[in-house]
Amino acid sequence: MHELSLAMSLVEGVEAECAARGGLHVRAVHLEMGELSGVHEDALRFAYEMACQGTELEGSRLATTHTGGSGLQITALEVDP
């Protein structure tokens, strides 16, 4: 229902993680989605592309895995070697 703002937090979160590690170029973001998070995956993917536009993350991929619970968590980043 508010996937766009989640996607924006997602991009901000990844940017912060990258900055904390001295700048990384991200190819993919691994995201764990809880079954009870209330987040609609298709809507989130659509919003993610929009939220990435004009940022360092433009063109990056969103790789999701599904778990139980209500969380929505970034678990890993695939970055340039």
Added chain:
Amino acid sequence: MTGTEPRLVEVRRNLLKDNDLRARALRQRFRTAGVRVVSVVSSPGAGKTTLLAALLQNLTKQLRVAALVGDLATDNDARRLAASGAPTRQITTGTVCHLEARMIEQALEGWELAELDLLLIENVGNLVCPSAYDLGEDVRLVLAAVTEGEDKPLKYPTIFNTADLAVITKCDLAEAAGCDLDLLRHNIEAVRPGMPVRMVSARSGLGMAELQHAVAA
């Protein structure tokens, strides 16, 4: 080819929790500064701005009040509320359908909280998404106008469950709108047993003194 293989960096960052943590920090800041914070949610057109403008007229006489107001576009509402003389800031959310704790943090920049007694926050008109975003407020009002139909609480129970006080607005129009006030109250009670309800009309002044008391208390 190994040079082009991506490297995997492990991170742990919970996205849904982020707003809750920020809201908790805000609540602490408000408490430390001695500011009471009251937010208002409703569907678009239920009368949030008119109600707040009327409340501000009187509240500014006894308290140091400021207001934040969220909309997707325009600063029309901020201008309406600023007419009371209270410091007011508009939060334009662009495409985002609700206010978030992060937006409140940003909007407060440069304001000395200790110099305020009361902060009023008008959310974006929306009965769905604001229910998932704590803003660090002490009290959340949910408005239901008599023109909206008696079954609004049944259709949008979550927002009633995250609010503390229900306010039925535009009561001067109840008869003309064919609104069954008893049924509306009954439906609020059905989704949130024991929820306090106030019936007001910002235009006629009905119930406004009592509501003002509840907001300021």
